[in-house]
Amino acid sequence: MREKETTSESGVIEPDNDTPLPDLISNIEAFIEALQAEEVSSYGNLISRLKLSPSDFEQYINFEDGSYTRNYIHREEKFELILICWDCNIETPIHSHGGQQCWIYHLNGQLEEQLFELDNNNQPKLKSTHLVSSNSISYMDDKMGFHTLKTMGNQRALSLHIYASPICQCKVYCNDRQRFIEEEIAMD
Numbered sequence: 127m128r129e130k131e132t133t134s135e136s137g138v139i140e141p142d143n144d145t146p147l148p149d150l151i152s153n154i155e156a157f158i159e160a161l162q163a164e165e166v167s168s169y170g171n172l173i174s175r176l177k178l179s180p181s182d183f184e185q186y187i188n189f190e191d192g193s194y195t196r197n198y199i200h201r202e203e204k205f206e207l208i209l210i211c212w213d214c215n216i217e218t219p220i221h222s223h224g225g226q227q228c229w230i231y232h233l234n235g236q237l238e239e240q241l242f243e244l245d246n247n248n249q250p251k252l253k254s255t256h257l258v259s260s261n262s263i264s265y266m267d268d269k270m271g272f273h274t275l276k277t278m279g280n281q282r283a284l285s286l287h288i289y290a291s292p293i294c295q296c297k298v299y300c301n302d303r304q305r306f307i308e309e310e311i312a313m314d
């Protein structure tokens with residue numbers, strides 16, 4: 127198995143074009159089997175071998191106007207896969223990841239990710255901003271701080287989220303109360 131995985135400070139995993147074609151993972155079932163077989167420490171490498179397109183997710187796609195939807199593909203003790211369908215001009219609140227690791231495989235559209243750290247008053251302070259588009263991969267965990275994602279270019283977007291382990295709760299910044307609150311994540 128290929129060992130190479132390059133993650134920048136922003137969490138974007140640089141594409142590795144050296145992957146031989148037979149090593150690419152091109153269907154969801156094979157991806158789930160690989161996640162079950164491998165240690166979590168290898169997940170970054172597995173995800174960098176993904177070659178999936180929106181048509182692979184037809185049965186899970188569910189857009190709602192003015193919102194984003196979380197659509198469960200698979201969930202077990204070690205990991206979960208969620209397809210997020212984003213309407214245009216949608217932004218998540220600033221949030222953490224419940225102590226878990228999160229990889230995002232971007233399938234379609236363009237998302238802007240903003241990373242935040244906490245200032246001395248425990249308020250989020252913008253650290254960096256970057257754009258992610260189709261077939262790029264980004265990574266996030268609580269050691270990197272907090273983030274938001276929003277759709278760009280007046281287009282809908284699709285992204286596959288891989289969490290290890292599944293996320294049950296996270297911290298979400300409440301603009302009205304100007305502080306983070308703990309939120310349970312409901313399964314749809």
Ligand SMILES: [Fe+2]
Binds near residue numbers: 222273
């Ligand atoms: Fe997130």
